[in-house]
Amino acid sequence: LPAHLDRLYRAAWALSGSRQDAEDLVQETCVRVLARPRQLRNEDEIAYLMRVLRNTFLSTKRTASRRPSVITTPVEDLALPDSGTAFKPDAAYEATEVYATIAALPEDFRLALVAVDIVGLSYREAAKVLATKEATITTRLYRARRQVARALSSNAAKIDD
Amino acid sequence: MQMRDQPNNEEQLTRLADETLAAPAREALLRDVAESPELAAALAEQSDAVRIVRSIDIEAPAALRASVTALARRPPRQRVRWQLALPSSLVVGAAVVALVLALASSGKPVTVVRAAHLALSAATLTAPAPTVGDPATVTTAIDGVSFPDWRARGWQTTGARRDRLGGHDIDTVFYSSASYPAVGYSIAAGAPLKVGSVEQALLIHGVRFEVIRADGATIVTWLRDGHTCVLAARNVEAGVLLHLASWTQSSSVT
Numbered sequence: 001l002p003a004h005l006d007r008l009y010r011a012a013w014a015l016s017g018s019r020q021d022a023e024d025l026v027q028e029t030c031v032r033v034l035a036r037p038r039q040l041r042n043e044d045e046i047a048y049l050m051r052v053l054r055n056t057f058l059s060t061k062r063t064a065s066r067r068p069s070v071i072t073t074p075v076e077d078l079a080l081p082d083s084g085t086a087f088k089p090d091a092a093y094e095a096t097e098v099y100a101t102i103a104a105l106p107e108d109f110r111l112a113l114v115a116v117d118i119v120g121l122s123y124r125e126a127a128k129v130l131a132t133k134e135a136t137i138t139t140r141l142y143r144a145r146r147q148v149a150r151a152l153s154s155n156a157a158k159i160d161d
Numbered sequence: 162m163q164m165r166d167q168p169n170n171e172e173q174l175t176r177l178a179d180e181t182l183a184a185p186a187r188e189a190l191l192r193d194v195a196e197s198p199e200l201a202a203a204l205a206e207q208s209d210a211v212r213i214v215r216s217i218d219i220e221a222p223a224a225l226r227a228s229v230t231a232l233a234r235r236p237p238r239q240r241v242r243w244q245l246a247l248p249s250s251l252v253v254g255a256a257v258v259a260l261v262l263a264l265a266s267s268g269k270p271v272t273v274v275r276a277a278h279l280a281l282s283a284a285t286l287t288a289p290a291p292t293v294g295d296p297a298t299v300t301t302a303i304d305g306v307s308f309p310d311w312r313a314r315g316w317q318t319t320g321a322r323r324d325r326l327g328g329h330d331i332d333t334v335f336y337s338s339a340s341y342p343a344v345g346y347s348i349a350a351g352a353p354l355k356v357g358s359v360e361q362a363l364l365i366h367g368v369r370f371e372v373i374r375a376d377g378a379t380i381v382t383w384l385r386d387g388h389t390c391v392l393a394a395r396n397v398e399a400g401v402l403l404h405l406a407s408w409t410q411s412s413s414v415t
Binding site: 001002005006008009010013019020023026027030031034094095098099102113116117118122123135138139141142144145146148149150152153 | 176181220222228230233
């Protein structure tokens with residue numbers, strides 16, 4: 001699990017659109033995976049993790065309305081001392097913008113893009129994990145990438161203006 | 162030029178952009194792209210998205226990694242295998258005994274709020290001294306996780322206590338400043354404690370801090386190396402506790 005944690009975290013962030021939700025999603029995914037370790041034997045680990053992440057994400061969405069609300073305060077609002085840590089604001093900003101764009105995609109497009117371009121599954125693996133045809137994954141991926149490219153290009157144009 | 166139908170173009174452009182298109186089809190499509198501005202634009206969009214999304218290499222926060230690592234280190238759930246090997250009546254009997262033992266030994270599950278009661282209690286031990294040669298810590302630590310020395314911020318240690326709660330060893334150090342008479346800082350060994358209802362959550366320098374209000378106290382909790390840390394006080398604003406907590410997390414205290 002720790003070996004795949006970074007990919008899992010990025011996937012969770014892109015699915016949920018928020019770092020806080022991504023952390024919760026990864027935690028819950030890991031709890032589910034560790035509760036049933038025998039299922040890892042005959043299946044590729046990262047594909048299995050993506051399957052559990054997807055199921056956890058969908059079930060979490062269904063119960064989201066029953067969860068306590070969590071307010072996020074931007075770190076800039078706190079007069080914090082210098083950290084001296086390896087926090088990378090540029091990378092974090094880029095990830096925030098890109099993952100927010102992905103999170104705004106229709107759910108099927110989002111899952112296809114996360115499975116292939118973030119988790120790194122093949123089209124065939126993604127189709128199996130997402131319980132659909134390989135051709136469907138390809139179509140969803142095409143449209144997801146097109147929407148992401150156009151949205152990011154539009155954002156960049158607004159900044160230039 | 163013989164243009165392909167649109168769905169076929171979409172599929173092949175998708176694969177061309179991430180280099181999974183087989184060589185013969187690739188060469189044919191590249192020829193089409195060279196002659197069609199529309200196809201070239203579509204390929205550029207696909208390639209841009211692939212490049213941008215795949216270039217993000219942001220890492221999971223340290224606190225999340227510590228938490229998952231602690232989860233992974235837990236012993237496997239043996240009862241799953243017992244169910245395969247033992248008759249169901251024995252499994253039920255064993256489960257009942259285990260449940261009774263667990264209830265007898267630990268009572269209610271250990272939550273952050275329960276741990277915070279220790280941080281709000283009186284000291285039973287003398288205050289720990291600053292660590293010689295390390296301005297960031299005092300001499301008390303649990304499983305290698307040290308308590309901070311906040312003298313540079315105007316806080317002195319005033320006492321300590323050591324407790325055992327539901328199988329968790331919990332050390333607490335008490336601090337005071339000119340403005341605030343008492344803040345308790347507890348660190349619980351073992352698996353992360355259950356957090357419960359959170360009023361506010363903040364991500365500071367990649368670490369998730371959660372604010373809880375309970376029993377008239379303000380509580381801030383977060384993880385350090387998989388250990389649950391709890392700062393609790395009465396009549397102290399959450400912002401003050403968050404400053405202390407985040408300063409600890411970002412300093413050389415490990």
